Amino acid sequence: MTKVRTGNNKFLKAYNEAGILDLIRTEKALSRADLSKATGLSPTAAGAIVSSLIDKGYIHEVGTGESKGGRKPVLLELKPDSYYSIGLDVDIDSISYILTDITGRVVYEGTTELILHTPDAVVSKAEECIKGIVAERSIDIGKLLGIGISVPGMVDAQTHNILLAPNLNWEDVELRQMLKARLELPVYIENEAMASAICENWIGACQGVSNFVCVNIKSGIGAGIFTDGRLYRGAGGSAGEVGHIVVDERGPKCGCGNYGCLETIASTGRLVEAARRLVRQGVVSSLNDFTDADNIHLSHIVDAARAGDEAAKSLLTEAARYIGIALSNLVNTLNPSKIVLGKDFVKYGDLVMDMLRSVINNKALKRPAANVEITVSEIGEKASTLGVAIIPLKVLFGR
Amino acid sequence: MTKVRTGNNKFLKAYNEAGILDLIRTEKALSRADLSKATGLSPTAAGAIVSSLIDKGYIHEVGTGESKGGRKPVLLELKPDSYYSIGLDVDIDSISYILTDITGRVVYEGTTELILHTPDAVVSKAEECIKGIVAERSIDIGKLLGIGISVPGMVDAQTHNILLAPNLNWEDVELRQMLKARLELPVYIENEAMASAICENWIGACQGVSNFVCVNIKSGIGAGIFTDGRLYRGAGGSAGEVGHIVVDERGPKCGCGNYGCLETIASTGRLVEAARRLVRQGVVSSLNDFTDADNIHLSHIVDAARAGDEAAKSLLTEAARYIGIALSNLVNTLNPSKIVLGKDFVKYGDLVMDMLRSVINNKALKRPAANVEITVSEIGEKASTLGVAIIPLKVLFGR
Numbered sequence: 001m002t003k004v005r006t007g008n009n010k011f012l013k014a015y016n017e018a019g020i021l022d023l024i025r026t027e028k029a030l031s032r033a034d035l036s037k038a039t040g041l042s043p044t045a046a047g048a049i050v051s052s053l054i055d056k057g058y059i060h061e062v063g064t065g066e067s068k069g070g071r072k073p074v075l076l077e078l079k080p081d082s083y084y085s086i087g088l089d090v091d092i093d094s095i096s097y098i099l100t101d102i103t104g105r106v107v108y109e110g111t112t113e114l115i116l117h118t119p120d121a122v123v124s125k126a127e128e129c130i131k132g133i134v135a136e137r138s139i140d141i142g143k144l145l146g147i148g149i150s151v152p153g154m155v156d157a158q159t160h161n162i163l164l165a166p167n168l169n170w171e172d173v174e175l176r177q178m179l180k181a182r183l184e185l186p187v188y189i190e191n192e193a194m195a196s197a198i199c200e201n202w203i204g205a206c207q208g209v210s211n212f213v214c215v216n217i218k219s220g221i222g223a224g225i226f227t228d229g230r231l232y233r234g235a236g237g238s239a240g241e242v243g244h245i246v247v248d249e250r251g252p253k254c255g256c257g258n259y260g261c262l263e264t265i266a267s268t269g270r271l272v273e274a275a276r277r278l279v280r281q282g283v284v285s286s287l288n289d290f291t292d293a294d295n296i297h298l299s300h301i302v303d304a305a306r307a308g309d310e311a312a313k314s315l316l317t318e319a320a321r322y323i324g325i326a327l328s329n330l331v332n333t334l335n336p337s338k339i340v341l342g343k344d345f346v347k348y349g350d351l352v353m354d355m356l357r358s359v360i361n362n363k364a365l366k367r368p369a370a371n372v373e374i375t376v377s378e379i380g381e382k383a384s385t386l387g388v389a390i391i392p393l394k395v396l397f398g399r
Numbered sequence: 400m401t402k403v404r405t406g407n408n409k410f411l412k413a414y415n416e417a418g419i420l421d422l423i424r425t426e427k428a429l430s431r432a433d434l435s436k437a438t439g440l441s442p443t444a445a446g447a448i449v450s451s452l453i454d455k456g457y458i459h460e461v462g463t464g465e466s467k468g469g470r471k472p473v474l475l476e477l478k479p480d481s482y483y484s485i486g487l488d489v490d491i492d493s494i495s496y497i498l499t500d501i502t503g504r505v506v507y508e509g510t511t512e513l514i515l516h517t518p519d520a521v522v523s524k525a526e527e528c529i530k531g532i533v534a535e536r537s538i539d540i541g542k543l544l545g546i547g548i549s550v551p552g553m554v555d556a557q558t559h560n561i562l563l564a565p566n567l568n569w570e571d572v573e574l575r576q577m578l579k580a581r582l583e584l585p586v587y588i589e590n591e592a593m594a595s596a597i598c599e600n601w602i603g604a605c606q607g608v609s610n611f612v613c614v615n616i617k618s619g620i621g622a623g624i625f626t627d628g629r630l631y632r633g634a635g636g637s638a639g640e641v642g643h644i645v646v647d648e649r650g651p652k653c654g655c656g657n658y659g660c661l662e663t664i665a666s667t668g669r670l671v672e673a674a675r676r677l678v679r680q681g682v683v684s685s686l687n688d689f690t691d692a693d694n695i696h697l698s699h700i701v702d703a704a705r706a707g708d709e710a711a712k713s714l715l716t717e718a719a720r721y722i723g724i725a726l727s728n729l730v731n732t733l734n735p736s737k738i739v740l741g742k743d744f745v746k747y748g749d750l751v752m753d754m755l756r757s758v759i760n761n762k763a764l765k766r767p768a769a770n771v772e773i774t775v776s777e778i779g780e781k782a783s784t785l786g787v788a789i790i791p792l793k794v795l796f797g798r
Binding site: 154163164210211223225227228230232233234235236237238239240241242244245246247248249256257258325328329330332333334335336337362363364365366367368371372 | 553562563609610622624626627629631632633634635636637638639640641643644645646647648655656657724727728729731732733734735736761762763764765766767770771
């Protein structure tokens with residue numbers, strides 16, 4: 001697809017630079033002649049853009065290709081470690097961080113504890129994180145394309161303000177402004193499930209997939225939805241709140257005020273609560289000999305299930321059954337070609353995928369059910385951190 | 400928004416003609432100077448396109464506007480009755496038809512009975528319908544922009560084949576090819592709920608609305624979804640099958656094989672069945688004195704409810720409660736700014752809207768629920784017929 005326009009002004013120049021840069025990113029090892037041919041720009045115009053991109057340090061020459069008669073063409077590629085981007089994923093008790101280079105390669109990553117999760121505390125910790133990464137890796141701050149922040153909440157599509165993040169107890173937080181006041185860098189705020197969807201689309205299982213859904217299962221359950229090749233945010237930025245699909249009208253009360261939402265049954269917190277209750281009530285005497293109810297965590301349930309513990313297995317498959325009911329609704333409503341399940345689900349997805357698939361086959365309409373691929377995220381836990389790190393890259397590449 | 404491009408080839412000429420035509424459609428009464436200014440085309444180029452559009456008969460001069468110094472500018476508008484489009488809505492036992500002119504105005508409409516609904520029978524009846532309309536209105540067939548056909552089924556986004564239409568008992572029907580073999584006209588096939596959404600977006604309640612859902616309630620229940628300003632079809636063309644959202648896991652069996660789908664409770668057929676059962680079983684001795692169970696139709700239930708009959712009222716409000724549950728899921732998943740309810744729902748929407756609204760307020764997340772407008776379609780029953788008549792217009796206007 002030709003992604004450039006003819007003309008001669010500042011806007012068009014930036015547009016065409018981004019287009020050429022994106023071609024080099026996706027096609028790799030292209031010559032100036034290839035770029036001229038692919039874009040319809042004259043060899044002179046394409047050459048001028050290439051020179052400008054080399055001067056700015058985004059790309060470099062990486063040898064020569066096959067000759068088609070004349071001189072061997074010089075091949076161009078993105079220059080690794082030329083520019084960087086940082087992604088931060090804010091959770092209740094921690095911030096995960098990733099530094100990627102211009103190619104999307106993870107250069108550095110880690111997690112830091114968050115003692116308080118007030119907006120001020122998060123901003124301070126985020127600043128500390130970013131400065132720490134820059135110092136640790138000796139990066140010129142001018143080489144940072146920007147900062148992406150992923151949050152478990154609704155982000156206003158226009159203002160980027162965080163409208164509501166129930167697990168953080170935040171409402172109407174201008175996190176972007178707060179951070180921009182401390183850092184001379186572009187800052188992008190994104191919902192964590194939408195960030196995962198961006199990640200899967202850019203470098204994961206959904207490259208080139210137009211209609212897909214990424215469902216993140218953790219303390220909450222949310223989805224990032226792509227429709228016709230683009231992230232779908234909805235009218236107010238809150239699309240994808242699939243944790244509040246009602247899967248059992250007679251089910252337990254949810255934090256949102258409703259009853260029987262998917263989150264009340266299948267979130268990690270509720271799973272752990274159910275396991276603790278079983279042990280405490282003596283319904284099962286142990287979960288794979290793990291009897292200390294207060295200290296049961298997801299990993300214990302998963303380990304017990306893997307060791308063949310029936311109570312643990314049935315906890316996970318029951319959760320998967322309800323996830324399957326919610327996904328059946330999504331399949332009928334959105335007819336996606338892929339659904340990628342991420343975050344904590346990655347830890348036990350292999351144990352319950354058969355159940356999940358069979359619920360969808362039984363409950364969703366046959367055609368869309370037969371045509372949807374359900375997978376566990378291979379990027380795993382860090383998809384949203386990496387997804388927000390990718391946002392400044394997307395801006396650079398004009399995507 | 401400028402919708403033209405500079406350049407000088409056949410494709411660009413058609414593109415710019417469509418852009419200018421669409422500007423005249425949406426802005427009405429524009430001068431050549433206005434068009435040049437709005438598009439960035441030179442006065443000469445804009446003037447040439449206007450001349451071409453006048454020659455083809457799409458637009459005409461309609462007087463003069465205010466002078467801004469020099470000569471009074473000549474104003475241009477779409478020429479009513481210059482070109483036409485036909486929409487046909489195929490149902491189990493009838494075909495509804497609409498003839499619109501280039502402005503989207505309904506020129507002629509009606510319904511014809513369908514004794515058989517095999518694909519062959521429908522094609523013959525459709526051809527008869529189209530020829531009847533053309534003869535009746537003495538229209539030159541060359542002035543027909545095309546034919547749109549709305550069907551209650553899944554339409555493949557690429558091939559336009561009808562993948563599945565359960566109520567017609569159709570599977571993999573190439574209706575478009577069958578009709579094109581008989582008519583020398585462009586033919587477009589569309590799902591009936593998606594057609595309604597096209598209609599609401601073009602001339603109804605959702606003009607300029609980017610994210611909305613039209614839900615049609617009749618023998619089946621389906622939705623047409625717009626995301627980011629465009630009709631969303633899903634990966635295989637079956638997006639919007641909201642009639643199969645599970646609203647009661649312990650509910651009755653659905654034709655799709657699942658249990659408790661919205662359709663099993665709130666479709667017109669199921670509503671009527673429930674009313675007949677009540678009368679037959681003597682649970683109520685009459686519905687507003689209507690005791691002939693076998694001949695109860697929706698209109699009797701609605702009339703009885705309007706006359707204050709409690710049994711009839713509770714049938715409708717109970718259906719609305721379940722519609723509300725399904726819509727709450729849509730509000731959480733899609734965060735639309737509007738939901739428009741159409742088809743049979745138009746007949747009783749006013750009686751149950753309070754119930755519907757209150758279910759959504761109670762069950763959906765507060766922010767997206769507070770920001771979604773729920774309305775009954777003002778276009779009503781004929782939205783899908785008019786919607787498919789609009790498709791050839793959309794093609795003409797490059798939209």
